[in-house]
Amino acid sequence: MSQQAHSSGFLASLVHWFAPPFDTGEAPPETSERIDWGRAVPYFGMHLGVLLVFFVGWSWLAVSIAVFLYALRVFTLTGFYHRYFSHRSFKTWRIVQFIFAVIGCSSVQRGPLWWAAHHRHHHVHSDDPQDIHSPRQKGIFWSHMGWFLTPRSQRTNFKIIPDFAKYPELRFLDRYDLLVPILLAVGLFGFGEFVAAGMPDSGVTGFQLLVWGFFVSTIAVYHVTYLVNSATHLVGTRRYETKDDSKNSMIVALLTFGEGWHNNHHYYPNSTRQGYFWWEIDITYFILSFLSMLGLVWDLKAVPKRILYPKKAATPIPVQAEPIPVQSS
Numbered sequence: 001m002s003q004q005a006h007s008s009g010f011l012a013s014l015v016h017w018f019a020p021p022f023d024t025g026e027a028p029p030e031t032s033e034r035i036d037w038g039r040a041v042p043y044f045g046m047h048l049g050v051l052l053v054f055f056v057g058w059s060w061l062a063v064s065i066a067v068f069l070y071a072l073r074v075f076t077l078t079g080f081y082h083r084y085f086s087h088r089s090f091k092t093w094r095i096v097q098f099i100f101a102v103i104g105c106s107s108v109q110r111g112p113l114w115w116a117a118h119h120r121h122h123h124v125h126s127d128d129p130q131d132i133h134s135p136r137q138k139g140i141f142w143s144h145m146g147w148f149l150t151p152r153s154q155r156t157n158f159k160i161i162p163d164f165a166k167y168p169e170l171r172f173l174d175r176y177d178l179l180v181p182i183l184l185a186v187g188l189f190g191f192g193e194f195v196a197a198g199m200p201d202s203g204v205t206g207f208q209l210l211v212w213g214f215f216v217s218t219i220a221v222y223h224v225t226y227l228v229n230s231a232t233h234l235v236g237t238r239r240y241e242t243k244d245d246s247k248n249s250m251i252v253a254l255l256t257f258g259e260g261w262h263n264n265h266h267y268y269p270n271s272t273r274q275g276y277f278w279w280e281i282d283i284t285y286f287i288l289s290f291l292s293m294l295g296l297v298w299d300l301k302a303v304p305k306r307i308l309y310p311k312k313a314a315t316p317i318p319v320q321a322e323p324i325p326v327q328s329s
């Protein structure tokens with residue numbers, strides 16, 4: 001009996017990967033912090049997909065697509081999932097908001113509402129016992145890739161993100177976020193087969209583009225994103241005194257297009273820019289500045305002079321806390 005209950009729970013976890021239960025915001029939050037292996041199986045399966053490179057070979061087209069999708073999705077996660085949906089550090093059109101929400105979903109890191117709600121919670125509780133991915137509390141493995149495999153992390157708390165949960169298209173993406181990566185995977189396979197049929201000597205195949213464009217690229221995006229939760233709370237330098245352990249790291253900043261300036265960011269999360277000086281390279285900010293010249297985004301928030309050049313030793317300033325009131329519209 002208990003075995004049966006256990007296996008049906010496992011199956012339910014697998015099903016929830018593809019179609020999470022509809023969240024009315026009324027169910028009590030799940031608090032269990034054990035690893036849910038039903039969710040972990042597809043996650044580790046994605047990693048096994050990388051090993052298929054030894055069977056499908058490579059081509060310049062496959063590697064170029066993998067690099068392009070890495071850059072596009074890292075920018076989307078840092079520029080939009082983080083600096084826009086989590087922190088509202090600039091404004092954009094509703095259609096642009098939706099397009100980048102869709103691209104973000106292709107990273108297989110859930111929808112923008114789930115991602116941003118958890119990140120807002122992180123800023124309010126950073127490194128205190130309630131922080132869901134603090135290495136100070138539960139170690140490096142947990143902060144890197146343990147926390148999101150637990151029942152506690154599964155629910156999207158719309159109360160933390162009412163300002164974006166009011167958009168039905170974002171709620172749809174949040175519930176069916178896996179539709180996008182499935183379409184990406186099928187599209188890559190189909191494009192590879194199309195190229196193979198037209199140019200049989202190219203060495204390109206559908207499976208090759210699927211493995212490089214989807215598995216290799218997505219796993220790279222996974223782990224550079226996770227470094228922001230693990231490494232930049234452990235290793236690096238601190239310009240500002242904050243209540244958490246956030247650090248600045250050039251290596252993580254280069255890999256993540258600017259997220260490595262995490263101590264800057266925890267001290268002053270409201271600015272669009274996270275690299276404060278010219279040597280703090282922040283590729284996401286450069287791209288967002290370019291998009292603002294095109295009129296696609298606007299009202300990028302600057303870093304105030306009092307933050308850049310504090311007169312006395314920098315002390316913690318209050319973080320803009322959870323729910324931002326919904327504007328009636």
Ligand SMILES: [Zn+2]
Binds near residue numbers: 122228229233246266
């Ligand atoms: Zn942090």
Ligand SMILES: [Zn+2]
Binds near residue numbers: 082086087265269
């Ligand atoms: Zn943040």
